[in-house]
Amino acid sequence: MAKLTIYQYPKCSTCRNAVKWLQAHEHELELRHIVEEPPTVSELKNLISYSGLELKKFFNVSGEVYKQMGLKDKLAELSMDEQIELLSSNGMLIKRPIVTDGEQVTVGYKEDQYANIWGNA
16 A cells, blocks of 8 residues: 655644544555645645645635735735745645645545545555
8 A cells, every 4th residue: 555645734633633544544654744844836736636626725724824915815816836836835825634645635634535535544
């Protein structure tokens, strides 16, 4: 089974729950601190592509940094590349956790989604 990379913030309870679930299902994890080591522009492009999700789903819209920067109104004015650059510049802007095996990607933590995608350990 492929090792899963999880971009997470250790103080985030959602991230801790996701890690706990993945460990309980016997996944080998590579934990990456999303603030200290945010995904690069290249990594983000791959994650977005593999996820099948819209780019806006990668933004932590409930986060303080997002609100302080007034991104709700500004994102529409930015190109896709500018938005990805912004995400890679500050891990607190990224919705977490992001889990990938290099082919599939999940953003956030919903147990039923994890069971469907990561449940076959």
